[in-house]
Amino acid sequence: MERTLKKYGWLFVLPTLVAFTIGFIVPFIEGLYLSFCQFTTVGNATFTGFSNYVAALTDASFLKSAGFTVMVAIVNVLAINILAFALAMALTQKVKGTNLFRTIFFMPNLIGGIVLGYIWQILLNCVLSLVGEPLLRLNPTAGYWGIIILMCWQQVGYMMIIYIAGLQNVPDDLIEAAKIDGATDWQILWKIKIPMMMPSITICVFLTLTNSFKLFDQNLALTAGDPNHMTDMLALNIYQTFYARAGKLWKGIGQAKAVIFSIVVVLVSFWQLKATRSKEVQQ
Amino acid sequence: MTQKKKALNIILLIILIPLALAWLYPIFMILMNSLKVESAITTSSAFELVNGSNFGGSINYLKAINSFGFMTSLFYSFFITVTSVVAIVILCSMCAWYISRVHSKFSSFLYYLFVFSMVVPFQMVMFTLSQTADMLKLNNPFNLWVIYLGFGAGLAVFMFAGFVKSIPVEIEEAAMIDGCTPLQTFFKVVLPILKPTMVSVAILEAMWVWNDYLLPTLVLDITKYKTVPMLIQYFRGSYGKVEMGPMMASIMLTVIPVIIVYIFGQKYIIKGVAAGAVKG
Numbered sequence: 001m002e003r004t005l006k007k008y009g010w011l012f013v014l015p016t017l018v019a020f021t022i023g024f025i026v027p028f029i030e031g032l033y034l035s036f037c038q039f040t041t042v043g044n045a046t047f048t049g050f051s052n053y054v055a056a057l058t059d060a061s062f063l064k065s066a067g068f069t070v071m072v073a074i075v076n077v078l079a080i081n082i083l084a085f086a087l088a089m090a091l092t093q094k095v096k097g098t099n100l101f102r103t104i105f106f107m108p109n110l111i112g113g114i115v116l117g118y119i120w121q122i123l124l125n126c127v128l129s130l131v132g133e134p135l136l137r138l139n140p141t142a143g144y145w146g147i148i149i150l151m152c153w154q155q156v157g158y159m160m161i162i163y164i165a166g167l168q169n170v171p172d173d174l175i176e177a178a179k180i181d182g183a184t185d186w187q188i189l190w191k192i193k194i195p196m197m198m199p200s201i202t203i204c205v206f207l208t209l210t211n212s213f214k215l216f217d218q219n220l221a222l223t224a225g226d227p228n229h230m231t232d233m234l235a236l237n238i239y240q241t242f243y244a245r246a247g248k249l250w251k252g253i254g255q256a257k258a259v260i261f262s263i264v265v266v267l268v269s270f271w272q273l274k275a276t277r278s279k280e281v282q283q
Numbered sequence: 284m285t286q287k288k289k290a291l292n293i294i295l296l297i298i299l300i301p302l303a304l305a306w307l308y309p310i311f312m313i314l315m316n317s318l319k320v321e322s323a324i325t326t327s328s329a330f331e332l333v334n335g336s337n338f339g340g341s342i343n344y345l346k347a348i349n350s351f352g353f354m355t356s357l358f359y360s361f362f363i364t365v366t367s368v369v370a371i372v373i374l375c376s377m378c379a380w381y382i383s384r385v386h387s388k389f390s391s392f393l394y395y396l397f398v399f400s401m402v403v404p405f406q407m408v409m410f411t412l413s414q415t416a417d418m419l420k421l422n423n424p425f426n427l428w429v430i431y432l433g434f435g436a437g438l439a440v441f442m443f444a445g446f447v448k449s450i451p452v453e454i455e456e457a458a459m460i461d462g463c464t465p466l467q468t469f470f471k472v473v474l475p476i477l478k479p480t481m482v483s484v485a486i487l488e489a490m491w492v493w494n495d496y497l498l499p500t501l502v503l504d505i506t507k508y509k510t511v512p513m514l515i516q517y518f519r520g521s522y523g524k525v526e527m528g529p530m531m532a533s534i535m536l537t538v539i540p541v542i543i544v545y546i547f548g549q550k551y552i553i554k555g556v557a558a559g560a561v562k563g
Contacts, residue, residue, distance in 0.1 A: 005385055005465050008464070012377040012378055013378050013381050013382070013393070015374045016377070020396075020432075020433045021433070022429060022433050023412065023429070023431075023436075026415055042411060095296060096296065102553065107306070107307075108306070111494070111541060112493070112494025114512040115534055120309065122313065122316075122531070210402065214404045216406075216496075217497065220496075235404065235406050261404055265403070266402050
Protein backbone atom coordinates (compact mmCIF):
# COMPACT_ATOMS: atom_id res chain seq x y z
CA MET A 1 0.00 0.00 0.00
CA GLU A 2 2.78 2.37 0.92
CA ARG A 3 4.20 2.18 -2.59
CA THR A 4 0.92 2.96 -4.39
CA LEU A 5 0.26 5.76 -1.97
CA LYS A 6 3.70 7.17 -2.59
CA LYS A 7 2.99 7.38 -6.32
CA TYR A 8 -0.06 9.48 -5.61
CA GLY A 9 1.64 11.40 -2.85
CA TRP A 10 1.68 14.73 -4.64
CA LEU A 11 -2.10 14.63 -4.84
CA PHE A 12 -2.43 14.38 -1.08
CA VAL A 13 0.43 16.53 0.10
CA LEU A 14 0.82 19.19 -2.56
CA PRO A 15 -2.25 21.42 -1.94
CA THR A 16 -1.45 21.80 1.76
CA LEU A 17 2.25 22.02 1.11
CA VAL A 18 1.87 24.84 -1.44
CA ALA A 19 -0.30 26.85 0.94
CA PHE A 20 2.07 26.07 3.82
CA THR A 21 5.00 27.27 1.71
CA ILE A 22 3.22 30.52 0.87
CA GLY A 23 1.79 31.04 4.34
CA PHE A 24 4.65 29.91 6.52
CA ILE A 25 7.89 28.56 5.03
CA VAL A 26 8.68 31.44 2.64
CA PRO A 27 7.67 34.23 5.05
CA PHE A 28 9.61 32.51 7.83
CA ILE A 29 12.86 32.17 5.86
CA GLU A 30 12.47 35.65 4.39
CA GLY A 31 11.83 37.00 7.87
CA LEU A 32 14.93 35.29 9.19
CA TYR A 33 17.03 36.83 6.41
CA LEU A 34 15.46 40.27 6.73
CA SER A 35 16.33 40.41 10.42
CA PHE A 36 19.92 40.94 9.24
CA CYS A 37 18.93 43.70 6.79
CA GLN A 38 17.77 47.26 6.62
CA PHE A 39 14.53 47.45 4.62
CA THR A 40 11.16 49.06 4.17
CA THR A 41 9.77 46.50 1.71
CA VAL A 42 10.95 42.98 0.96
CA GLY A 43 12.43 44.27 -2.33
CA ASN A 44 14.87 46.90 -1.03
CA ALA A 45 16.79 45.04 1.66
CA THR A 46 20.47 45.74 2.24
CA PHE A 47 22.50 43.44 4.45
CA THR A 48 23.62 45.01 7.72
CA GLY A 49 24.72 42.06 9.85
CA PHE A 50 23.87 41.94 13.52
CA SER A 51 23.14 45.65 13.98
CA ASN A 52 19.36 45.05 14.19
CA TYR A 53 19.86 42.58 17.00
CA VAL A 54 22.10 44.98 18.88
CA ALA A 55 19.51 47.74 18.46
CA ALA A 56 16.68 45.42 19.53
CA LEU A 57 18.46 44.19 22.65
CA THR A 58 19.41 47.72 23.71
CA ASP A 59 15.90 49.07 23.08
CA ALA A 60 14.57 49.82 26.57
CA SER A 61 10.93 49.56 25.47
CA PHE A 62 11.53 46.01 24.18
CA LEU A 63 13.11 44.84 27.42
CA LYS A 64 10.39 46.51 29.46
CA SER A 65 7.66 44.82 27.42
CA ALA A 66 9.48 41.50 27.85
CA GLY A 67 9.41 41.96 31.62
CA PHE A 68 5.74 42.91 31.52
CA THR A 69 4.96 39.83 29.39
CA VAL A 70 6.72 37.52 31.84
CA MET A 71 4.79 39.06 34.73
CA VAL A 72 1.50 38.59 32.90
CA ALA A 73 2.40 35.05 31.84
CA ILE A 74 3.34 33.81 35.32
CA VAL A 75 0.21 35.14 37.01
CA ASN A 76 -1.99 34.02 34.10
CA VAL A 77 -0.70 30.47 34.07
CA LEU A 78 -1.13 30.09 37.83
CA ALA A 79 -4.50 31.84 38.11
CA ILE A 80 -6.13 30.23 35.09
CA ASN A 81 -4.98 26.70 35.85
CA ILE A 82 -5.83 26.77 39.56
CA LEU A 83 -9.26 28.26 38.91
CA ALA A 84 -9.97 25.90 36.02
CA PHE A 85 -8.87 22.87 38.04
CA ALA A 86 -11.04 23.90 40.98
CA LEU A 87 -14.05 24.39 38.72
CA ALA A 88 -13.43 21.04 37.07
CA MET A 89 -13.35 19.38 40.50
CA ALA A 90 -16.59 21.14 41.47
CA LEU A 91 -18.34 20.20 38.24
CA THR A 92 -17.49 16.52 38.49
CA GLN A 93 -19.33 16.15 41.84
CA LYS A 94 -22.70 15.62 40.09
CA VAL A 95 -24.02 18.99 41.25
CA LYS A 96 -27.38 20.09 39.85
CA GLY A 97 -27.07 22.10 36.65
CA THR A 98 -23.54 20.93 35.85
CA ASN A 99 -24.13 21.24 32.13
CA LEU A 100 -25.48 24.76 32.41
CA PHE A 101 -22.49 25.87 34.49
CA ARG A 102 -20.11 24.28 32.01
CA THR A 103 -21.84 26.05 29.14
CA ILE A 104 -21.66 29.42 30.86
CA PHE A 105 -18.01 29.19 31.90
CA PHE A 106 -16.91 28.09 28.44
CA MET A 107 -18.82 30.75 26.52
CA PRO A 108 -16.27 33.64 26.56
CA ASN A 109 -13.88 31.48 24.53
CA LEU A 110 -15.98 31.91 21.47
CA ILE A 111 -15.70 35.68 21.54
CA GLY A 112 -12.69 37.18 19.79
CA GLY A 113 -9.87 38.99 21.55
CA ILE A 114 -10.69 42.41 20.12
CA VAL A 115 -14.33 42.27 21.18
CA LEU A 116 -13.39 40.88 24.60
CA GLY A 117 -10.91 43.69 25.05
CA TYR A 118 -13.52 46.34 24.40
CA ILE A 119 -16.16 44.68 26.56
CA TRP A 120 -13.74 44.69 29.49
CA GLN A 121 -12.46 48.17 28.74
CA ILE A 122 -15.97 49.55 29.05
CA LEU A 123 -16.70 47.52 32.19
CA LEU A 124 -13.40 48.26 33.95
CA ASN A 125 -13.54 51.95 33.15
CA CYS A 126 -16.99 52.13 34.68
CA VAL A 127 -15.80 50.34 37.81
CA LEU A 128 -12.70 52.54 38.06
CA SER A 129 -14.67 55.75 37.73
CA LEU A 130 -17.13 54.47 40.31
CA VAL A 131 -14.37 54.02 42.90
CA GLY A 132 -12.65 57.24 41.87
CA GLU A 133 -9.49 55.72 40.40
CA PRO A 134 -7.89 56.92 37.14
CA LEU A 135 -9.22 55.18 34.01
CA LEU A 136 -7.33 52.48 32.12
CA ARG A 137 -5.64 54.98 29.80
CA LEU A 138 -3.78 56.50 32.74
CA ASN A 139 -3.55 53.56 35.09
CA PRO A 140 -0.92 50.89 34.40
CA THR A 141 -1.75 48.85 37.52
CA ALA A 142 -5.38 48.60 36.45
CA GLY A 143 -4.17 47.76 32.93
CA TYR A 144 -2.05 44.89 34.24
CA TRP A 145 -4.79 43.39 36.39
CA GLY A 146 -7.30 44.10 33.64
CA ILE A 147 -5.35 41.86 31.26
CA ILE A 148 -5.18 39.13 33.92
CA ILE A 149 -8.90 39.32 34.71
CA LEU A 150 -9.80 39.33 31.04
CA MET A 151 -7.61 36.31 30.29
CA CYS A 152 -9.04 34.41 33.25
CA TRP A 153 -12.56 35.21 32.14
CA GLN A 154 -11.79 34.00 28.65
CA GLN A 155 -9.65 30.94 29.21
CA VAL A 156 -10.74 29.36 32.49
CA GLY A 157 -13.67 27.67 30.73
CA TYR A 158 -11.49 26.15 28.03
CA MET A 159 -8.99 24.69 30.49
CA MET A 160 -11.84 23.55 32.71
CA ILE A 161 -13.18 21.44 29.84
CA ILE A 162 -9.78 19.79 29.40
CA TYR A 163 -9.46 19.16 33.15
CA ILE A 164 -12.96 17.67 33.32
CA ALA A 165 -12.02 15.26 30.53
CA GLY A 166 -8.86 14.40 32.45
CA LEU A 167 -10.69 13.86 35.75
CA GLN A 168 -13.19 11.56 34.07
CA ASN A 169 -10.29 9.47 32.81
CA VAL A 170 -9.00 8.73 36.33
CA PRO A 171 -10.18 5.14 36.91
CA ASP A 172 -12.75 4.80 39.67
CA ASP A 173 -11.28 1.57 41.03
CA LEU A 174 -8.04 3.38 41.81
CA ILE A 175 -9.90 5.90 43.96
CA GLU A 176 -12.02 3.15 45.54
CA ALA A 177 -8.89 1.22 46.44
CA ALA A 178 -7.31 4.31 48.00
CA LYS A 179 -10.46 4.96 50.04
CA ILE A 180 -10.47 1.40 51.34
CA ASP A 181 -6.85 1.85 52.31
CA GLY A 182 -7.93 4.85 54.35
CA ALA A 183 -6.70 7.74 52.21
CA THR A 184 -8.27 11.14 52.90
CA ASP A 185 -9.81 13.24 50.09
CA TRP A 186 -6.82 15.54 50.27
CA GLN A 187 -4.40 12.61 49.84
CA ILE A 188 -6.47 11.22 46.96
CA LEU A 189 -6.25 14.58 45.23
CA TRP A 190 -2.49 14.95 45.57
CA LYS A 191 -1.36 11.33 45.39
CA ILE A 192 -3.76 9.96 42.76
CA LYS A 193 -5.80 12.52 40.84
CA ILE A 194 -3.06 15.07 40.13
CA PRO A 195 -0.41 12.50 39.09
CA MET A 196 -2.97 10.75 36.89
CA MET A 197 -3.92 14.06 35.34
CA MET A 198 -0.43 15.21 34.42
CA PRO A 199 -1.15 14.91 30.66
CA SER A 200 -4.05 17.36 31.00
CA ILE A 201 -1.92 19.63 33.15
CA THR A 202 0.86 19.54 30.56
CA ILE A 203 -1.53 20.64 27.83
CA CYS A 204 -3.25 23.33 29.86
CA VAL A 205 0.00 24.86 31.08
CA PHE A 206 1.34 24.74 27.53
CA LEU A 207 -1.75 26.45 26.12
CA THR A 208 -1.96 29.13 28.81
CA LEU A 209 1.78 29.80 28.64
CA THR A 210 1.96 30.18 24.85
CA ASN A 211 -1.31 32.13 24.77
CA SER A 212 0.03 34.55 27.37
CA PHE A 213 3.32 35.05 25.56
CA LYS A 214 1.67 35.56 22.19
CA LEU A 215 -1.14 37.75 23.55
CA PHE A 216 -1.91 40.57 21.14
CA ASP A 217 -5.60 41.29 20.38
CA GLN A 218 -6.69 41.57 24.02
CA ASN A 219 -3.71 43.78 24.83
CA LEU A 220 -4.39 46.05 21.85
CA ALA A 221 -8.09 46.42 22.57
CA LEU A 222 -7.93 46.71 26.36
CA THR A 223 -5.04 49.10 26.95
CA ALA A 224 -3.23 49.55 23.61
CA GLY A 225 -0.12 49.89 25.78
CA ASP A 226 -1.42 52.99 27.56
CA PRO A 227 -0.26 54.86 29.51
CA ASN A 228 2.95 55.60 27.67
CA HIS A 229 3.68 51.97 26.60
CA MET A 230 3.71 50.81 30.20
CA THR A 231 1.32 47.96 29.44
CA ASP A 232 2.88 46.86 26.13
CA MET A 233 3.38 43.14 25.81
CA LEU A 234 6.02 41.71 23.47
CA ALA A 235 3.74 41.10 20.50
CA LEU A 236 2.36 44.62 20.67
CA ASN A 237 5.82 46.10 21.04
CA ILE A 238 6.96 44.30 17.90
CA TYR A 239 3.86 45.38 16.03
CA GLN A 240 4.48 49.00 16.95
CA THR A 241 8.14 48.75 15.98
CA PHE A 242 7.01 47.67 12.52
CA TYR A 243 4.04 49.88 11.87
CA ALA A 244 3.98 52.82 14.26
CA ARG A 245 7.53 54.12 14.10
CA ALA A 246 8.81 56.35 11.32
CA GLY A 247 12.29 55.86 9.85
CA LYS A 248 13.79 53.19 7.67
CA LEU A 249 15.69 51.51 10.51
CA TRP A 250 12.69 50.26 12.44
CA LYS A 251 11.37 47.47 10.22
CA GLY A 252 14.70 45.65 10.44
CA ILE A 253 14.78 46.09 14.20
CA GLY A 254 11.19 44.90 14.42
CA GLN A 255 12.07 41.76 12.47
CA ALA A 256 15.07 41.10 14.72
CA LYS A 257 12.80 41.49 17.76
CA ALA A 258 10.38 39.03 16.16
CA VAL A 259 13.19 36.48 15.73
CA ILE A 260 14.25 36.88 19.36
CA PHE A 261 10.62 36.64 20.45
CA SER A 262 10.15 33.43 18.41
CA ILE A 263 13.25 31.84 19.89
CA VAL A 264 12.08 32.69 23.41
CA VAL A 265 8.59 31.30 22.80
CA VAL A 266 9.89 28.09 21.22
CA LEU A 267 12.46 27.52 23.99
CA VAL A 268 10.03 28.28 26.81
CA SER A 269 7.35 26.00 25.39
CA PHE A 270 9.72 23.08 24.79
CA TRP A 271 11.25 23.50 28.23
CA GLN A 272 7.77 23.49 29.79
CA LEU A 273 6.70 20.40 27.81
CA LYS A 274 9.81 18.56 28.90
CA ALA A 275 9.42 19.60 32.53
CA THR A 276 5.78 18.58 32.93
CA ARG A 277 6.04 15.50 30.65
CA SER A 278 8.70 14.08 32.94
CA LYS A 279 6.14 14.06 35.77
CA GLU A 280 3.58 12.08 33.81
CA VAL A 281 2.93 8.54 35.00
CA GLN A 282 2.19 5.50 32.89
CA GLN A 283 -1.46 4.54 32.98
CA MET B 284 -22.38 9.76 53.59
CA THR B 285 -25.40 11.04 51.65
CA GLN B 286 -25.87 13.74 54.28
CA LYS B 287 -22.32 14.89 53.69
CA LYS B 288 -22.81 14.74 49.93
CA LYS B 289 -25.92 16.91 50.14
CA ALA B 290 -24.13 19.51 52.24
CA LEU B 291 -21.27 19.56 49.76
CA ASN B 292 -23.70 20.03 46.89
CA ILE B 293 -25.30 23.03 48.55
CA ILE B 294 -21.95 24.63 49.33
CA LEU B 295 -20.84 24.15 45.74
CA LEU B 296 -24.03 25.70 44.40
CA ILE B 297 -23.60 28.69 46.72
CA ILE B 298 -20.18 29.25 45.16
CA LEU B 299 -21.02 28.35 41.58
CA ILE B 300 -24.19 30.37 41.07
CA PRO B 301 -22.71 33.81 41.85
CA LEU B 302 -19.62 32.87 39.85
CA ALA B 303 -21.72 31.94 36.83
CA LEU B 304 -23.65 35.20 37.11
CA ALA B 305 -20.37 37.11 37.29
CA TRP B 306 -19.27 35.26 34.16
CA LEU B 307 -22.38 36.41 32.30
CA TYR B 308 -22.42 39.95 33.65
CA PRO B 309 -20.00 41.67 31.21
CA ILE B 310 -22.10 40.66 28.22
CA PHE B 311 -25.32 41.50 30.02
CA MET B 312 -23.98 44.96 30.80
CA ILE B 313 -23.06 45.64 27.17
CA LEU B 314 -26.50 44.42 26.11
CA MET B 315 -28.20 46.81 28.55
CA ASN B 316 -26.17 49.78 27.48
CA SER B 317 -26.57 49.04 23.79
CA LEU B 318 -30.31 49.52 24.26
CA LYS B 319 -29.98 52.97 25.84
CA VAL B 320 -30.02 56.34 24.12
CA GLU B 321 -26.59 57.90 23.60
CA SER B 322 -27.02 60.60 26.25
CA ALA B 323 -27.85 58.00 28.91
CA ILE B 324 -24.57 56.11 28.41
CA THR B 325 -22.16 57.58 30.93
CA THR B 326 -19.70 55.90 33.23
CA SER B 327 -21.77 56.76 36.29
CA SER B 328 -25.00 55.29 34.97
CA ALA B 329 -23.49 52.33 33.14
CA PHE B 330 -24.63 49.82 35.72
CA GLU B 331 -28.26 50.94 35.58
CA LEU B 332 -30.69 48.64 33.85
CA VAL B 333 -32.71 49.77 30.88
CA ASN B 334 -35.87 51.62 31.94
CA GLY B 335 -38.48 53.93 30.49
CA SER B 336 -36.39 57.09 30.58
CA ASN B 337 -33.21 55.82 28.92
CA PHE B 338 -34.57 53.20 26.53
CA GLY B 339 -33.44 53.86 22.98
CA GLY B 340 -34.91 50.81 21.31
CA SER B 341 -33.10 49.53 18.27
CA ILE B 342 -31.67 52.95 17.38
CA ASN B 343 -28.05 51.94 18.09
CA TYR B 344 -28.42 48.69 16.22
CA LEU B 345 -29.86 50.41 13.15
CA LYS B 346 -27.04 52.94 13.26
CA ALA B 347 -24.41 50.22 13.51
CA ILE B 348 -25.91 48.26 10.65
CA ASN B 349 -26.62 51.18 8.36
CA SER B 350 -23.72 53.53 8.68
CA PHE B 351 -20.72 51.37 9.44
CA GLY B 352 -20.96 48.63 6.86
CA PHE B 353 -21.57 45.96 9.43
CA MET B 354 -23.41 43.62 7.10
CA THR B 355 -20.64 43.66 4.50
CA SER B 356 -18.11 42.84 7.19
CA LEU B 357 -20.28 40.05 8.49
CA PHE B 358 -20.42 38.59 5.00
CA TYR B 359 -16.63 38.78 4.56
CA SER B 360 -16.00 37.18 7.94
CA PHE B 361 -18.49 34.43 7.19
CA PHE B 362 -17.12 33.77 3.71
CA ILE B 363 -13.50 33.68 4.86
CA THR B 364 -14.28 31.39 7.79
CA VAL B 365 -16.27 28.90 5.71
CA THR B 366 -13.80 28.68 2.81
CA SER B 367 -10.80 28.44 5.13
CA VAL B 368 -12.29 25.78 7.38
CA VAL B 369 -13.48 23.63 4.47
CA ALA B 370 -10.07 23.85 2.80
CA ILE B 371 -8.23 23.08 6.04
CA VAL B 372 -10.39 20.11 7.02
CA ILE B 373 -10.26 18.37 3.63
CA LEU B 374 -6.75 19.17 2.43
CA CYS B 375 -5.00 18.80 5.80
CA SER B 376 -6.63 15.46 6.54
CA MET B 377 -5.38 14.21 3.16
CA CYS B 378 -1.92 15.49 3.90
CA ALA B 379 -1.92 14.03 7.41
CA TRP B 380 -3.02 10.63 6.11
CA TYR B 381 -0.13 10.55 3.67
CA ILE B 382 2.35 11.69 6.32
CA SER B 383 1.31 9.04 8.82
CA ARG B 384 1.03 6.19 6.32
CA VAL B 385 4.14 6.71 4.21
CA HIS B 386 7.21 6.35 6.36
CA SER B 387 9.95 8.39 4.77
CA LYS B 388 12.39 11.08 5.81
CA PHE B 389 10.29 13.55 3.83
CA SER B 390 7.09 12.84 5.76
CA SER B 391 8.68 12.93 9.18
CA PHE B 392 10.50 16.16 8.27
CA LEU B 393 7.22 17.66 7.11
CA TYR B 394 5.47 16.54 10.30
CA TYR B 395 8.00 18.25 12.53
CA LEU B 396 7.85 21.37 10.37
CA PHE B 397 4.08 21.53 10.86
CA VAL B 398 4.48 21.08 14.62
CA PHE B 399 7.14 23.78 14.68
CA SER B 400 4.86 26.20 12.82
CA MET B 401 2.28 25.89 15.61
CA VAL B 402 4.62 27.33 18.19
CA VAL B 403 6.16 30.18 16.16
CA PRO B 404 4.42 33.47 16.95
CA PHE B 405 2.66 35.28 14.14
CA GLN B 406 4.86 38.38 14.57
CA MET B 407 7.75 36.40 13.09
CA VAL B 408 6.11 36.20 9.69
CA MET B 409 3.57 39.01 9.72
CA PHE B 410 5.49 41.50 7.61
CA THR B 411 6.85 39.10 5.02
CA LEU B 412 3.55 37.25 4.84
CA SER B 413 1.59 40.39 4.05
CA GLN B 414 4.07 41.26 1.30
CA THR B 415 3.95 37.75 -0.15
CA ALA B 416 0.16 37.87 -0.09
CA ASP B 417 0.16 41.21 -1.94
CA MET B 418 2.50 39.82 -4.57
CA LEU B 419 0.39 36.72 -5.18
CA LYS B 420 -2.90 38.68 -5.16
CA LEU B 421 -4.14 36.83 -2.11
CA ASN B 422 -5.00 40.13 -0.45
CA ASN B 423 -8.78 39.87 -0.84
CA PRO B 424 -11.43 37.94 1.10
CA PHE B 425 -11.94 35.52 -1.77
CA ASN B 426 -8.39 34.19 -1.80
CA LEU B 427 -7.53 34.62 1.86
CA TRP B 428 -8.33 30.96 2.59
CA VAL B 429 -4.99 30.03 0.98
CA ILE B 430 -3.16 31.90 3.72
CA TYR B 431 -5.35 30.41 6.42
CA LEU B 432 -4.77 26.95 4.99
CA GLY B 433 -1.04 27.52 5.14
CA PHE B 434 -1.02 29.02 8.60
CA GLY B 435 -3.66 26.72 10.08
CA ALA B 436 -2.13 23.55 8.63
CA GLY B 437 0.11 23.02 11.65
CA LEU B 438 -2.63 22.35 14.19
CA ALA B 439 -4.85 20.49 11.72
CA VAL B 440 -2.16 18.13 10.41
CA PHE B 441 -0.98 17.50 13.97
CA MET B 442 -4.44 16.52 15.17
CA PHE B 443 -5.32 14.43 12.10
CA ALA B 444 -1.98 12.63 12.14
CA GLY B 445 -2.46 11.80 15.82
CA PHE B 446 -5.80 10.23 15.04
CA VAL B 447 -4.82 8.41 11.84
CA LYS B 448 -2.11 6.58 13.79
CA SER B 449 -4.82 4.97 15.94
CA ILE B 450 -6.72 3.60 12.91
CA PRO B 451 -5.63 0.06 11.98
CA VAL B 452 -3.91 0.16 8.62
CA GLU B 453 -5.40 -3.21 7.61
CA ILE B 454 -8.76 -1.66 6.73
CA GLU B 455 -7.11 0.59 4.17
CA GLU B 456 -4.96 -2.20 2.82
CA ALA B 457 -8.02 -4.35 2.32
CA ALA B 458 -9.72 -1.55 0.41
CA MET B 459 -6.71 -1.11 -1.85
CA ILE B 460 -6.39 -4.84 -2.52
CA ASP B 461 -10.04 -4.80 -3.52
CA GLY B 462 -9.13 -2.27 -6.16
CA CYS B 463 -9.65 1.15 -4.58
CA THR B 464 -7.35 3.90 -5.79
CA PRO B 465 -5.70 5.90 -2.99
CA LEU B 466 -8.24 8.69 -3.54
CA GLN B 467 -11.16 6.28 -3.23
CA THR B 468 -9.58 4.66 -0.19
CA PHE B 469 -9.24 8.04 1.45
CA PHE B 470 -12.69 9.40 0.71
CA LYS B 471 -14.62 6.16 1.17
CA VAL B 472 -12.73 4.49 4.00
CA VAL B 473 -10.55 6.92 5.92
CA LEU B 474 -12.73 10.03 5.80
CA PRO B 475 -15.77 8.45 7.50
CA ILE B 476 -13.55 7.20 10.34
CA LEU B 477 -11.99 10.65 10.69
CA LYS B 478 -15.32 12.43 11.07
CA PRO B 479 -15.17 13.13 14.83
CA THR B 480 -11.67 14.57 14.50
CA MET B 481 -12.84 16.64 11.54
CA VAL B 482 -15.54 18.18 13.70
CA SER B 483 -12.94 19.04 16.37
CA VAL B 484 -10.54 20.53 13.87
CA ALA B 485 -13.32 22.46 12.13
CA ILE B 486 -14.49 23.94 15.43
CA LEU B 487 -11.02 24.95 16.63
CA GLU B 488 -10.05 26.46 13.27
CA ALA B 489 -13.40 28.24 12.87
CA MET B 490 -13.03 29.83 16.32
CA TRP B 491 -9.60 31.05 15.30
CA VAL B 492 -10.42 32.34 11.80
CA TRP B 493 -13.69 34.01 12.79
CA ASN B 494 -12.04 35.94 15.62
CA ASP B 495 -8.67 36.58 14.02
CA TYR B 496 -7.78 40.25 13.87
CA LEU B 497 -4.14 40.79 13.01
CA LEU B 498 -3.76 38.52 9.98
CA PRO B 499 -6.65 39.99 7.95
CA THR B 500 -5.68 43.50 9.03
CA LEU B 501 -2.19 43.10 7.62
CA VAL B 502 -3.08 41.04 4.56
CA LEU B 503 -6.35 42.55 3.35
CA ASP B 504 -6.62 45.96 1.77
CA ILE B 505 -8.22 47.71 4.75
CA THR B 506 -9.79 50.50 2.68
CA LYS B 507 -11.80 47.94 0.70
CA TYR B 508 -12.39 44.99 2.99
CA LYS B 509 -13.00 44.76 6.71
CA THR B 510 -13.84 41.63 8.67
CA VAL B 511 -15.91 42.00 11.83
CA PRO B 512 -12.99 42.23 14.29
CA MET B 513 -11.30 44.74 11.97
CA LEU B 514 -14.49 46.81 11.86
CA ILE B 515 -14.74 46.92 15.66
CA GLN B 516 -11.12 47.94 16.02
CA TYR B 517 -11.46 50.53 13.22
CA PHE B 518 -14.58 51.87 14.84
CA ARG B 519 -12.81 52.32 18.11
CA GLY B 520 -9.44 53.46 16.91
CA SER B 521 -10.17 56.00 14.24
CA TYR B 522 -12.78 58.29 15.72
CA GLY B 523 -11.92 61.17 18.02
CA LYS B 524 -15.10 60.83 20.05
CA VAL B 525 -16.48 57.33 19.91
CA GLU B 526 -20.24 56.94 19.86
CA MET B 527 -20.67 54.37 22.59
CA GLY B 528 -24.19 53.27 21.67
CA PRO B 529 -23.51 52.00 18.13
CA MET B 530 -20.16 50.68 19.34
CA MET B 531 -21.83 48.48 21.94
CA ALA B 532 -24.57 47.54 19.50
CA SER B 533 -21.97 46.27 17.05
CA ILE B 534 -20.27 44.32 19.84
CA MET B 535 -23.61 42.68 20.55
CA LEU B 536 -24.20 42.04 16.85
CA THR B 537 -20.86 40.23 16.79
CA VAL B 538 -21.49 38.27 19.96
CA ILE B 539 -25.13 37.23 19.36
CA PRO B 540 -24.59 35.01 16.27
CA VAL B 541 -21.70 33.29 18.04
CA ILE B 542 -23.83 32.63 21.12
CA ILE B 543 -26.66 31.26 18.97
CA VAL B 544 -24.30 28.88 17.19
CA TYR B 545 -22.89 27.93 20.59
CA ILE B 546 -26.28 27.17 22.13
CA PHE B 547 -27.15 24.80 19.30
CA GLY B 548 -23.75 23.24 18.84
CA GLN B 549 -22.35 23.33 22.38
CA LYS B 550 -22.24 19.57 22.69
CA TYR B 551 -19.99 19.31 19.67
CA ILE B 552 -17.96 22.37 20.54
CA ILE B 553 -17.17 21.24 24.07
CA LYS B 554 -16.48 17.69 22.96
CA GLY B 555 -14.33 18.99 20.13
CA VAL B 556 -12.20 21.05 22.49
CA ALA B 557 -11.74 18.17 24.91
CA ALA B 558 -10.86 15.73 22.12
CA GLY B 559 -8.46 18.19 20.52
CA ALA B 560 -6.58 18.60 23.78
CA VAL B 561 -6.33 14.90 24.56
CA LYS B 562 -4.87 14.19 21.13
CA GLY B 563 -2.23 16.85 21.69
